[in-house]
Amino acid sequence: MSALMRSSVQPVVKALASRSNVSVNTCRHFLWYGNKKEVRFPKDIDHATGEERLVRLAIAKGIKDPFDIQEQVRGPGTKENPNIIQTFEGTRLIGCKCEEESTTIKYMWLHLDEPKRCECGFWFKAVPARKFWEEVAGQ
Known part of the structure; x- marks a missing residue:
C-alpha cells in the first residue's frame, strides 16, 4: 500500500x-x-487553546499548581492558625490523612471562611482561590 x-x-x-x-x-x-x-516549529503553547492554554501560561509564569490539586503538607492546624485550602467555589471536598502510616483518608466538606476540625484534631479553612486566568489572559 x-x-x-x-x-x-x-x-x-x-x-x-x-x-x-x-x-x-x-x-x-x-x-x-x-x-x-x-x-x-510551533511550541506546545502555540497549539493549546482554552483551559489548557491558560494552565500552560500560568505554569510558565511561575504558578506551579494553578488549581491547587497537589498534596499539601499539613501545617500547625490549630483553631487560631488553620491549614488554608483554596477553593474556586463556595465549598471544597478535602481528604485528610490523619496518621503518617495510615492507608485510609478521611474526607470532609469545607465551606468558605468556616474553619472545620478533622477527626484527628487538625483544623482547616477554605479561602477564595487566586484567579490565575485573569493574570495570564492578556499574554
Whole structure:
C-alpha cells in the first residue's frame, strides 16, 4: 500500500519542488532551503487553546499548581492558625490523612471562611482561590 501511495504522490511532490525552493528528501519529507529565519516549529503553547492554554501560561509564569490539586503538607492546624485550602467555589471536598502510616483518608466538606476540625484534631479553612486566568489572559 505504501508503494502505491509513494508512486502516486511523487509526481505532485516533484512538481512542487521544481516551482519553489523546496527540496525533496525521500517520499514524504520536505527540506526548506529558503530563508531559514522564516521557518519555525510551533511550541506546545502555540497549539493549546482554552483551559489548557491558560494552565500552560500560568505554569510558565511561575504558578506551579494553578488549581491547587497537589498534596499539601499539613501545617500547625490549630483553631487560631488553620491549614488554608483554596477553593474556586463556595465549598471544597478535602481528604485528610490523619496518621503518617495510615492507608485510609478521611474526607470532609469545607465551606468558605468556616474553619472545620478533622477527626484527628487538625483544623482547616477554605479561602477564595487566586484567579490565575485573569493574570495570564492578556499574554
